Amino acid sequence: MRVLIVFAHAEPSSFNGALLRAGVAALLAAGHEVQVSDLYAMGFDPVSDRRNFVTVANPDRLGQQAEEAYASANNGFVPALQAEMDKLAWCDVLVFQFPIWWLGLPAILKGWVDRVFAVGRAYGGGRWFEGGFFAGKRAMCAVSLGGLEDVYSDSGVYAPIEDVLFPIHRGIFGFTGFSVIAPFAVYGPGRIDATAREAYLERYVERLLTLETAPLLEWK
Template sequence: MKVFIVHAHPEPKSFNGALTRHAKVVLENAAHEVKISDLYAMKFNPVSDRRNFTSQKNQDYFKQQTEELYATEIDGFALDIRSEMKKLDWCDVLIFQFPLWWFSVPAILKGWVDRVFAMGRIYGGGKWYDNGTFQGKKAMLSLTTGAPETRYSETGLNGFIDDLLFPIHHGIFHYVGFDVLPPFIAWAVNRVSEEQRQHYLETYQQRLLSIDKTPAIAYPALADYDENFQLKSANEAS
């Protein structure tokens, strides 16, 4: 397997750092290949604007998707974006490693998506969901939380974790065609014992080494929607 980890934490000595370093060792020892984009170390710019492109279709009005389509035609993406696109093409498995900040990814990782997942090159023209560019590839979130798991249960104060991650799982990974594996979550990493953190590393290792046997999260297929993009079964039931 070729595994691409997009890593988003400002402190290399953090538990997120430990998880990514462990993943690299474990996967390479099992004869897999690993590439890592350590966004903080790369000083990745997450602000999507004209700097995404080496030239401009319309100098007077910046419409990102128009510029993305043009850049797709003329190979006009900025170097930092092209480099990430190549890693996406290369990989069989994409992993986002991050701390849950405000119930989502840190801005530096959101901006990686905003800038790299470009219309034309990555999606559009019928390339989406199970017909997406990255169909056949797998993607997985690996995250840490501040609060314990109970607070993210279906009746927990912070909301159900599956609901909180749905916009990322379905709206980012699945939108561009990835099969989405269940997330790996290290809960309350700052509150737990060293022993528990060691257990998290071992559990993550098992998850990484069983990626090819892990069933993806089930989503309806494009064929399950009607011409107005409404679930057919829902219409039949109503």
């Protein structure tokens, strides 16, 4: 399978960095194709505005979605975005790997979505959900959290991780046609011992190697 991992952690020696290295090595060793968009290493610019385009539909007033539709029809995205769009089109499975920040995506990854998931390339023209551009592909979040699992439960101060990730699962992946794989979550990597961290690394490798068959989330 072809796997695109969009990675949003600035520190290579972090636990996220260790997860990424173990996962990529295992996928390649098993004969899969892997591309990694390491957003901090790339210096990815997360701000979405006219800098997305080399084309201009309306110079007087910026309508972001109208400019995106025009750029899609006229090959008008800047090369840095076109390259990410090409990776999306290439992959069978998309993985967002990131630490949860304020119960959501770090800004650099949110900005990647804002800019790369453009009208005419990821949605629009009646193409969404099951009829979306990415129908037939799978997507998964691989997250780390500062909190332990009890915090992310029905009796905790937050909600189960599937609920926390609903805007990403349904609003980003599902909306654009991806089938959504149950998330992989690492709770409190800085608060557990080396044995527990090693177990997480092994489970992550196992999950990445079974992305094509891992259980999917469903909505009514």
